[in-house]
Amino acid sequence: MGESLEVPLSKYLLKLYVTGTSARTSVAIANLQRICEQELEGRYELEIIDVLESPQIAEDEKILATPTLIKQLPPPLRRVIGDLSDKDKVLLGLEVRPAFDNENRDRTRGAPGTEKRGENRERGVS
Amino acid sequence: MTSVTEQVSAKATDPSIEKLPTGITSFDVIAKGGLPKNRTTLVSGTAGSGKTVFAVQFLASGIRDYNENGVFVTFEESASDIRENMKSFGWDLPQWERDGKFAFVDASPDPQIDIIESGNFDLGALLARVENAVKKVKATRVSVDSLGAVFSQFSDQSIVRRELFRIASALKGMGVTAVMTAERTQDYGPVARFGVEEFIADNVMILRNALEDENRRRTIEILKFRGTDHQKGEYPFSIIPKGGMVVIPLSAIQLRQKSSDVRISSGNASLDEMCGGGFFRDSVILVSGATGTGKTLTVTQFLEGGAKNGERCLLLAFEESREQLFRNAIGWGVDFDQMERDGMLRVVCDYPEVVGLEEWLISIQSIIDEFKPNRVALDSLSALERVGTIKAFREFVIGITSFIKQQEITGLFTSTTASLMGGSSITETHISTLTDSIILLRYVEMFGEMKRGITVLKMRGSLHDKRIREFTIDQEGMHLGRPFRNITGILAGTPVQISPSDLERVWGALDSDQGKARRPSVDVADYRGDDRRRSS
Numbered sequence A: 001m002g003e004s005l006e007v008p009l010s011k012y013l014l015k016l017y018v019t020g021t022s023a024r025t026s027v028a029i030a031n032l033q034r035i036c037e038q039e040l041e042g043r044y045e046l047e048i049i050d051v052l053e054s055p056q057i058a059e060d061e062k063i064l065a066t067p068t069l070i071k072q073l074p075p076p077l078r079r080v081i082g083d084l085s086d087k088d089k090v091l092l093g094l095e096v097r098p099a100f101d102n103e104n105r106d107r108t109r110g111a112p113g114t115e116k117r118g119e120n121r122e123r124g125v126s
Numbered sequence B: 001m002t003s004v005t006e007q008v009s010a011k012a013t014d015p016s017i018e019k020l021p022t023g024i025t026s027f028d029v030i031a032k033g034g035l036p037k038n039r040t041t042l043v044s045g046t047a048g049s050g051k052t053v054f055a056v057q058f059l060a061s062g063i064r065d066y067n068e069n070g071v072f073v074t075f076e077e078s079a080s081d082i083r084e085n086m087k088s089f090g091w092d093l094p095q096w097e098r099d100g101k102f103a104f105v106d107a108s109p110d111p112q113i114d115i116i117e118s119g120n121f122d123l124g125a126l127l128a129r130v131e132n133a134v135k136k137v138k139a140t141r142v143s144v145d146s147l148g149a150v151f152s153q154f155s156d157q158s159i160v161r162r163e164l165f166r167i168a169s170a171l172k173g174m175g176v177t178a179v180m181t182a183e184r185t186q187d188y189g190p191v192a193r194f195g196v197e198e199f200i201a202d203n204v205m206i207l208r209n210a211l212e213d214e215n216r217r218r219t220i221e222i223l224k225f226r227g228t229d230h231q232k233g234e235y236p237f238s239i240i241p242k243g244g245m246v247v248i249p250l251s252a253i254q255l256r257q258k259s260s261d262v263r264i265s266s267g268n269a270s271l272d273e274m275c276g277g278g279f280f281r282d283s284v285i286l287v288s289g290a291t292g293t294g295k296t297l298t299v300t301q302f303l304e305g306g307a308k309n310g311e312r313c314l315l316l317a318f319e320e321s322r323e324q325l326f327r328n329a330i331g332w333g334v335d336f337d338q339m340e341r342d343g344m345l346r347v348v349c350d351y352p353e354v355v356g357l358e359e360w361l362i363s364i365q366s367i368i369d370e371f372k373p374n375r376v377a378l379d380s381l382s383a384l385e386r387v388g389t390i391k392a393f394r395e396f397v398i399g400i401t402s403f404i405k406q407q408e409i410t411g412l413f414t415s416t417t418a419s420l421m422g423g424s425s426i427t428e429t430h431i432s433t434l435t436d437s438i439i440l441l442r443y444v445e446m447f448g449e450m451k452r453g454i455t456v457l458k459m460r461g462s463l464h465d466k467r468i469r470e471f472t473i474d475q476e477g478m479h480l481g482r483p484f485r486n487i488t489g490i491l492a493g494t495p496v497q498i499s500p501s502d503l504e505r506v507w508g509a510l511d512s513d514q515g516k517a518r519r520p521s522v523d524v525a526d527y528r529g530d531d532r533r534r535s536s
Helices: A023-039 A055-061 A087-094 B004-011 B051-066 B079-089 B093-098 B124-137 B147-153 B157-173 B193-198 B250-254 B269-274 B295-308 B322-331 B336-341 B357-371 B381-385 B390-406 B426-431 B500-509 B513-517 B521-535
Strands: A012-018 A044-050 A068-073 A078-081 B040-045 B069-074 B102-106 B115-117 B139-145 B177-183 B203-212 B215-225 B234-240 B244-247 B284-289 B313-317 B345-349 B375-379 B410-416 B437-446 B449-459 B469-474 B477-483
Touching: A012 A023, A023 A044, A023 A087, A055 B124, A068 A087, A078 A087, A087 B115, B040 B051, B040 B157, B051 B069, B051 B079, B051 B093, B051 B139, B051 B177, B051 B244, B069 B079, B069 B124, B079 B093, B079 B102, B093 B102, B102 B124, B124 B139, B124 B157, B147 B157, B147 B177, B147 B193, B157 B177, B157 B193, B177 B193, B215 B390, B234 B357, B269 B449, B269 B477, B284 B295, B284 B390, B295 B313, B295 B322, B295 B336, B295 B375, B295 B410, B295 B437, B295 B477, B313 B322, B313 B357, B322 B336, B322 B345, B336 B345, B345 B357, B357 B390, B381 B390, B381 B410, B390 B410, B390 B426
Parallel strands: A012 A044, A078 B115, B040 B177, B040 B203, B069 B102, B069 B139, B139 B177, B284 B410, B284 B437, B313 B345, B313 B375, B375 B410
Antiparallel strands: A012 A068, A068 A078, B203 B215, B215 B234, B234 B244, B437 B449, B449 B469, B469 B477
């Protein structure tokens, strides 16, 4: 699948399904925005959908858990559920691989801004 | 099995807890009205025990019989699979969906989509979807199938448990009556996996599909309905095409039996005489005998006697083919063909093995409901006995005898004894208490010749002839002759001839009036003469 996507800097279309304005909702939004700024700056679009307001969309998309992050584009479709506090898992879900060269990155803290990376277009072949 | 007193107090339930009739045949009888209204009931069972069928049928009968709409939440099979699978039961889910009476919440896993868990989550979206669907179709019934499948979709079990608890309490708030299914690993063991009974513990039902003696036997048991009454113990049920689940309530149907003292003819005047004037109209008669003693003939006469009297007759034949039966009947001067053309007779002929005993009971009941016969003959119970376990067979006999009596139908069942001479069959020992009358047909060996003997062993509520009489069979049927007076041990299978002088002595010792009145000297002399003639 990865081979067919030769277009560099392809845009990420992300949808985040949340329930109302709970604490978990705000944590998830904050986590996602931070990750996107760090990893996908300028090449993502994020839509936030409240399932309490639009339950039919949740039905059509077969969403069970909130928060659910869906990577609509580029394919393949991927889902990450939870408050997105585990950055590595989010990146795995988005199929954005962090740079290889930062071995001293502190995973447990998930400290923002420690990774320095240019456009990373590497894609896992799923 | 429930006791009589329990059945009588069936109506004594907690008035604060209303029951919602499910519409599932006979389930409402054992549930004493239905499922507790506005509550959630856990339906637990092993794989293949019928959980999904129950969950869908609960909604389908709501729509069909009570105009109550339903929402089905599926975690396991996809909505399209369920739509397809339930067609055979006659439930047109797509049509009901179009009519706005039924809605799916399809929460089945999509194998195409990988889900990665990152941090804490809840099932808020699912709850929102359920609420949305309930609102959309104005549902009062909700089924969730199955809880175990939710656990397998997520790795964090404690979150799932917490969220299911939240959904269960939210359902309560929505004012719906709900059924949630859960898996168990064994038919007899813990109520459910994953400890789900902890949060929906108010009402628990168990479906079983146990393997006994190489036979599958489905049962349903209501473990508890908190604060309200239900019948206890396991009840057999069956899942049939075009009907779904049908529960067989054994104790419930026994309650309403009436008793009639109207006599009907057995089709043989001498036999009627032996029975004290014929069979009772709502009685069940068992005819027992070895192969070839004349059981099918007794059945044939019974049917002919009915048809002559303008009574409709049903013959359930499990031993012989239709052609054989008709040909044999002709041999005894009875025209089944004509009787059928007149609409007086229906013959159901099949191998007992084609379905299980529960299915037989249900299909026999529906045939009786439709044909409305006055007489039902079943030839033979022994053939059905080999289809199921002893327990299932007993339940079948209880079910059919009580059903027949309830309809004020006369039932004649045959049973084959294993040994040629005397003996009793397993069938008899299991059902003799359930039948009102027992007629024994026995071979009697006398002087190197097989003779046939008939006796009325039991005739509930009536005097009857206690003698063992000889009978012969010819092209006109059965002819009852003299009693075997100088023979003893016929029933034990070891007939011994007693000399007339011994017989005189025995009868002489009995100095009661009855004994004198029945002094059989004439018969004995007759017999002796008869035998001498033959042996010379």
